[in-house]
Amino acid sequence: MTRDLFNAELRQLQDDVLTLGSMAEKAILDALESMRDGDVEWSRRIIEDDQRINKKRFEIEDRAIFVIASQQPMATDLRALASILYIITDLERIADHAEGIARINTMMEPEPLPRRLGYIPAMADRAVAMLRDSLKAYIEMDVDAAVQICNADDEVDRLQDSVYEDCIQQMVANPATIQRNTYLLWTAHNIERIADRCTNICERVVYTVTGHMDELNVSRY
Amino acid sequence: MSNSVDLRPASTGQRAAEGTLERPMAQAQPGAIVEPEGEIAITIENLSLWYGPKQALTNVSMKIPARKVTALIGPSGCGKSTLLRCINRMNDLIPTVRIQGSLYYHGVNLYGPDIDPVEVRRRIGMVFQKPNPFPKSIYDNVAFGARVNGFKGNLDQLVEQSLRRAALWEEVKDNLKKSGLALSGGQQQRLCIARAIANQPDVILMDEPCSALDPIATLKIEDLMRELVKDYTIIIVTHNMQQAARVSDYTAFMLTDEQVTGQLVEYGPTEELFTTPKDRRTEDYISGRFG
Numbered sequence: 001m002t003r004d005l006f007n008a009e010l011r012q013l014q015d016d017v018l019t020l021g022s023m024a025e026k027a028i029l030d031a032l033e034s035m036r037d038g039d040v041e042w043s044r045r046i047i048e049d050d051q052r053i054n055k056k057r058f059e060i061e062d063r064a065i066f067v068i069a070s071q072q073p074m075a076t077d078l079r080a081l082a083s084i085l086y087i088i089t090d091l092e093r094i095a096d097h098a099e100g101i102a103r104i105n106t107m108m109e110p111e112p113l114p115r116r117l118g119y120i121p122a123m124a125d126r127a128v129a130m131l132r133d134s135l136k137a138y139i140e141m142d143v144d145a146a147v148q149i150c151n152a153d154d155e156v157d158r159l160q161d162s163v164y165e166d167c168i169q170q171m172v173a174n175p176a177t178i179q180r181n182t183y184l185l186w187t188a189h190n191i192e193r194i195a196d197r198c199t200n201i202c203e204r205v206v207y208t209v210t211g212h213m214d215e216l217n218v219s220r221y
Numbered sequence: 222m223s224n225s226v227d228l229r230p231a232s233t234g235q236r237a238a239e240g241t242l243e244r245p246m247a248q249a250q251p252g253a254i255v256e257p258e259g260e261i262a263i264t265i266e267n268l269s270l271w272y273g274p275k276q277a278l279t280n281v282s283m284k285i286p287a288r289k290v291t292a293l294i295g296p297s298g299c300g301k302s303t304l305l306r307c308i309n310r311m312n313d314l315i316p317t318v319r320i321q322g323s324l325y326y327h328g329v330n331l332y333g334p335d336i337d338p339v340e341v342r343r344r345i346g347m348v349f350q351k352p353n354p355f356p357k358s359i360y361d362n363v364a365f366g367a368r369v370n371g372f373k374g375n376l377d378q379l380v381e382q383s384l385r386r387a388a389l390w391e392e393v394k395d396n397l398k399k400s401g402l403a404l405s406g407g408q409q410q411r412l413c414i415a416r417a418i419a420n421q422p423d424v425i426l427m428d429e430p431c432s433a434l435d436p437i438a439t440l441k442i443e444d445l446m447r448e449l450v451k452d453y454t455i456i457i458v459t460h461n462m463q464q465a466a467r468v469s470d471y472t473a474f475m476l477t478d479e480q481v482t483g484q485l486v487e488y489g490p491t492e493e494l495f496t497t498p499k500d501r502r503t504e505d506y507i508s509g510r511f512g
Contacts, residue, residue: 003509072463074495074507211497 006071013067014082014139016060020091021135023053025128027098028194032124035105035187036114043102050099057092079211083204087138090197090204094131095192097193097197104183104190111180118166120184123159123191128151130198137202143209146202150217156195163188237464253499255489257286257471259440261327261422262454263308268322270303270312270483277303278483280322283473290446290455292469292491294462296506297477300483301458305426308456312339326424343370346417350429353426354416359384359393362401362412366420381418386452387415388445407438413443418449425449427457431464441466462507466495474503 027046034042064084067073073081130152139144167181199217207213263285270278277482278300285291293301303312310331312318324331331341343366354362372379380397384390387412392400401412410430417425425472427446446455446468459465465472472495473488487494487503498504505511 006509073503074466075463075498076508077508078496 003071004010006067006073009063009067009071010077010080013060013064013081015090016056016063017084017087017192018135018139019032019112020053020056020088023056024091024095024098026100027095028124028128028131028191031098031101031105032117032121034102035108036117036121038105038108038115039168040085040112041108043105046102047099050095052093052174054092056177057088060088061075063099064088076208079208083208086166086204087201090200094197097194100190101187104186108180108183117184117187119159120187120191123156123188126178127191127194127198128145128154130156131201134198134201134205137205141209145204147216149202150199153195153199156192160192162186164216197220235348235350243367248487249484249486253487253489253503254283254485255493256284257289257490262287264323264325264328264454265304265307266323266325268304268307268320270300270307270321271317271319272315273317276482278307279481281473281475281483281485283485283488285454285456286471287454288450289470290450290457290468291471291473292465293456293458293473293475294460294507295475295486296477296511297460299477301473301475302428302482304405304475305347305428305458308424308426309342309347311342311347313338335442341381343420344422345424345426346420346422347418347426347428348410348430351433352406352413354404354409354412356400356402358398359401359404359412360397363419364416365416371418383415383419383469384412386418386439386449387411388448389415405438407434407441410438410442411433414442414445414449418453423451424454424456427455429458429460432460439464462495466491474498474500474506476502476506478502 027049030042032153034040064081068078068081071077088188129151133145133149133152135151136142164185167185171178171181203214203216206216261284265281265283265285268278268281269276281300281304293304295301306312306318307324309329312320320332326341326345330336355365357365360380363383364376367376367379381390381394384393389408392408393404393412401409404412410433414425414430429443434442443464446457449455450470457465457469469491471489472491474486474494475483476486477483487498487500489499494503495507498507
């Protein structure tokens with residue numbers, strides 16, 4: 001088996017993708033916790049930290065493009081590198097949604113802690129599990145797992161419906177909560193987009209292994 | 222462009238291919254051979270070839286589309302140049318060669334008993350690895366084939382038209398009397414292409430046409446191929462997979478392994494073969510893992 005140098009480059013890039021994935025996951029968890037605790041300073045730090053995630057994404061992209069130019073990969077190798085370019089874009093956008101949640105927290109008014117966030121923590125748990133599982137499927141190049149993970153997106157969508165109904169009911173019952181509940185709807189939307197991005201990652205796993213570009217789960221939102 | 226397939230009777234006793242197959246083998250994986258759609262210029266059926274006792278091609282069957290670039294790729298010794306040379310009967314010139322199977326040009330068996338190999342080579346021109354202009358002027362190089370064939374038309378016009386088609390005219394129009402050997406390598410190769418075009422062929426075979434050229438000259442030849450393919454069927458043998466991916470519409474991957482020499486492993490649209498090959502051996506070769 002030749003191409004040791006290429007294989008080493010590809011492994012390094014895959015490790016970097018995992019690192020970026022961990023950074024995005026931490027951003028989501030921190031953003032939700034800072035919202036629950038009403039910790040605006042923490043949210044500001046999360047917003048600043050997003051620059052590190054963007055920088056990491058560009059570093060990986062630069063390296064992947066250099067490997068394409070210098071190694072001129074074909075077939076599975078080429079698909080693996082093309083997929084890395086898409087996956088890092090999705091991970092960076094996932095982190096942007098986490099940053100969005102942190103930004104919402106900076107706009108929310110003070111209220112008794114911990115905040116009652118309804119179905120949002122459950123939604124976030126599912127989305128973070130999807131992110132972890134999709135990165136695992138990516139590293140193991142597990143097509144079956146990738147397809148399975150996308151089904152979890154339906155559950156995230158259902159939880160978003162519940163958040164929506166809950167918030168609307170509260171707004172109708174007490175118009176003074178309209179602003180607060182609007183922020184929660186935005187938060188739920190960010191989490192729903194994170195889950196969607198995870199299905200994109202799973203689609204890239206399937207593409208890397210099979211060469212087929214199929215949409216695995218069409219979001220209702 | 223002549224699409225007539227009335228190849229004149231042979232005046233010499235050249236050998237014709239036998240029509241039966243002795244050694245059925247070399248099974249391609251299901252789905253690994255995707256036949257091209259549209260007009261077919263060359264049909265190869267169960268073609269096997271031996272150099273003396275040594276087999277070089279085994280049971281190759283494929284259809285080559287008209288006015289497309291078809292690339293033959295594979296490691297050294299896989300039979301791709303041998304297959305290319307079968308298409309214009311260049312292998313007839315090697316005394317020990319024995320061929321089985323059929324090779325049709327627009328439905329006419331090129332190895333039929335009444336086929337003139339010289340006419341075959343006029344219709345199916347060839348450009349070689351190393352530029353091989355004659356030690357004559359640029360003009361005479363291009364006019365050579367026409368003169369030999371007793372061309373009755375306007376020779377100046379033919380030379381200009383051929384040089385223009387080979388994207389060389391602007392560089393040499395003021396120096397047509399200069400020796401072809403005084404040109405750069407890339408210009409010499411385009412001169413050889415002009416010389417082939419001047420014979421008004423239908424098919425142009427190219428055997429590693431850029432392997433002796435620098436990258437800029439290579440890209441010029443590749444651009445030229447994409448231009449020529451509007452009028453000609455081009456079949457190219459190349460070791461450069463990026464070149465095959467850049468210039469060809471269809472790609473055939475050939476291989477010699479422990480069991481079978483000169484087999485067609487995979488054939489299909491270039492885009493598919495280089496992104497999602499069907500056969501593991503193709504994948505390993507194009508991703509540089511052997512060969």
